[in-house]
Amino acid sequence: MQGILKMTDQIIRDWREKAGKTYFKEELDEREPLVREILELKKQKNALILGHNYMTPDVFHGISDFVGDSLELAKRSRDSQADIILFNGVHFMAETAKILNPTRKVLIADLKAGCSLAESMTGEDVRQLRAKYPGVPIVSYINCTADVKMEVDIICTSANAVKIVESLPSDTVLVVPDGYLAQNIQKQTKKKIIPWPGKCMVHELYTEFDVDMARKSFPKAKIVAHPECKDTVTAKVDFTGSTSQMGKYIRESGAAEVLLMTECSMGDNLRSEFPNVTFISSCQTCPHMKKITLAKVRDALKYEQFEVTLSDETIRRARASLDRMLAVV
Ligand code: 13P
Ligand code: SF4
Numbered sequence: 001m002q003g004i005l006k007m008t009d010q011i012i013r014d015w016r017e018k019a020g021k022t023y024f025k026e027e028l029d030e031r032e033p034l035v036r037e038i039l040e041l042k043k044q045k046n047a048l049i050l051g052h053n054y055m056t057p058d059v060f061h062g063i064s065d066f067v068g069d070s071l072e073l074a075k076r077s078r079d080s081q082a083d084i085i086l087f088n089g090v091h092f093m094a095e096t097a098k099i100l101n102p103t104r105k106v107l108i109a110d111l112k113a114g115c116s117l118a119e120s121m122t123g124e125d126v127r128q129l130r131a132k133y134p135g136v137p138i139v140s141y142i143n144c145t146a147d148v149k150m151e152v153d154i155i156c157t158s159a160n161a162v163k164i165v166e167s168l169p170s171d172t173v174l175v176v177p178d179g180y181l182a183q184n185i186q187k188q189t190k191k192k193i194i195p196w197p198g199k200c201m202v203h204e205l206y207t208e209f210d211v212d213m214a215r216k217s218f219p220k221a222k223i224v225a226h227p228e229c230k231d232t233v234t235a236k237v238d239f240t241g242s243t244s245q246m247g248k249y250i251r252e253s254g255a256a257e258v259l260l261m262t263e264c265s266m267g268d269n270l271r272s273e274f275p276n277v278t279f280i281s282s283c284q285t286c287p288h289m290k291k292i293t294l295a296k297v298r299d300a301l302k303y304e305q306f307e308v309t310l311s312d313e314t315i316r317r318a319r320a321s322l323d324r325m326l327a328v329v
Pocket of ligand 2 (some may be wrong): 090114115116117118143152200201202203228264286288289
């Protein structure tokens with residue numbers, strides 16, 4: 001008991017230090033009891049908490065067992081032995097966890113934490129595309145519903161998109177639902193990519209003008225973008241990659257000044273990992289990711305809500321598309 005209390009105190013100290021790079025002391029004081037309650041519930045219920053890189057620092061640090069990008073978290077959820085997996089991210093991510101580990105109880109703290117990309121396409125849209133382009137393989141970005149996952153041939157993420165497209169034995173490939181990711185893949189492959197016009201409501205806001213202005217204002221800064229940005233934007237930046245690949249780039253490049261063209265919490269979370277790097281804020285907020293708060297996380301564990309459920313048929317077919325990706329990477 002003494003040991004467990006000591007461990008909790010150590011986690012709290014670490015949480016205060018890291019989240020303290022973003023919040024005032026009073027805000028930490030107010031939230032600390034919630035963090036303690038979550039840590040206790042997590043133990044009681046044998047729950048695993050996964051946190052996407054876009055979680056706010058109070059949710060990202062301390063309570064998460066693992067944090068990362070969509071690909072890393074998908075792998076973690078597949079391998080978990082916990083009774084409950086609480087996914088702090090958006091709904092398609094929690095669905096992916098359920099598909100990869102269907103015997104676990106998978107929870108998300110707010111069912112309305114959606115994604116503009118996932119909402120841009122239905123399973124019926126995929127069936128119509130298949131009828132229009134018979135024999136052309138369909139790759140879906142992991143930011144899609146389980147209904148879309150069950151209809152496509154293979155899934156990709158921002159960390160492996162080009163590799164997945166290259167792995168297919170076809171000169172033409174349909175890439176859905178992110179039109180900008182499709183454009184970015186097209187720049188890196190000789191295959192003909194047929195896109196779907198879905199967009200991330202956060203990353204589509206960045207323009208070439210923003211990059212030009214950033215270069216003028218901060219000539220020494222490395223500019224880093226997510227592949228959900230337009231290809232005209234990614235063409236002008238120093239590095240484009242998944243949320244975790246951004247961290248890796250900063251570590252390996254030794255950059256002293258970084259300007260991130262991605263969701264706001266990414267910079268907040270990286271700031272505590274790289275105290276010697278100056279992060280210039282050029283961020284946009286994802287309203288879906290921001291629906292996950294400490295109070296909702298506590299309630300999710302306390303009341304075991306909101307459970308993500310899928311039919312056996314959906315799980316079986318969506319799993320096949322995910323497994324094909326996981327066999328490549
Ligand atoms: P990552 O897989 O790069 O973490 O991206 C997920 C996402 O939703 C970015 O907007
Ligand atoms: Fe979806 Fe964009 Fe939000 Fe990521 S940042 S969850 S792609 S809306």
